[in-house]
Amino acid sequence: MKSVCFLVIILLVTACATAQDFPVDKRATKETVNLYQNLKKLLNKGIMFGHQDDLAYGFGWKYEQGRSDIKDVTGDYPAVYGWELGRLEIDAPVNLDSVPFDKMKQYIKDAYQLGGVVTISWHLNNPLTGKSAWDKAPQGSVAAALPDGEKNELYKSWLDKVAAFMQSLKGKNGELIPVIFRPFHELNGSWFWWGGKNCTAEEIKQLYRFTETYLRDVKNVHNLLYAFNTDRFANREEYLERYPGDEYVDVIGFDIYQRGADNEKFISDADRSLTTLEAIAKEKNKIPALTEFGYGTVPDNTWWTNGLAKALNNHHISYALAWRNAGQKPGGETEFYVPYKAHGSAADFVKFYNQPNMIFQKKISKENLYK
16 A cells, blocks of 8 residues: 555656646647747756857848858857847838848758757837837837727737747747747836836736747647746845746746946846846746846957856756947947957957856757657
């Protein structure tokens, strides 16, 4: 009798562990489940480094097959590749950063073939006004997109396009490519129509839940892990104020940029927030990540080892995604967040790359994240 009871306990514990190690989409594809589980295991090995639009363009170049500013500097690609869907909803051929969607699909396939991780954000237009994601007026845009809202049908038609895009991403054997999808990012700030004072906490939680259930249950999209992320936050209470619930989130993160030359403040702010994030992730069984970061034009030539590394090295997070290297923009502004080959911080970035806890493409390829 004791042996029978012991066996039952073992089975219950195993079943519980299995349930805990499954994405929130219980019908997720095999590759998506494998990615989720392997990302959790990888937390003890190091932090994956990511870069937005890495394969598409860099400082002074665009659409050169196989090129990457990170590869130019280190001889290696990033482990995580960030992309953006803004303007897909209005049938534009290119996204809001002018990357053609057909090229983006190929870059995503290339990254997946290398064994890298793909994450996609969506700066969708304001459904109430038709203007950009940064159009904050009038308030009520989130309510309009919800069921029974005046723009819900329009919003669903936009989700249909997102679903079609996600379902078009396939590997060489026809399998769907897993994607970490992070809609409504930086939702504690008021610069997007879905954030901060532009809606109530309950409204954005409802929109997040509606978006996910529509993609998953109506459109049968099952190759997504869902990421929830804020901008800078003061404490646990602020972080969770707009959290849609454990059953809707796989990855939790936040975005943080250094503004000005005070490395110590950036290190302190990032360290404090990462500590809070890790505690929440442990409690809720989620994957923690630094979903965006950067120091525009990296004016400190030793920032990678004396700034970012000091912020990250005491933490166990899945990845850190640097923002894009747009280079020289039409208005004369220069935008980049990782060094290009001739940049002053390139040598320090190589030192950062060589830290044992930093994971780039060569290391991540060996992990077979999708198997």
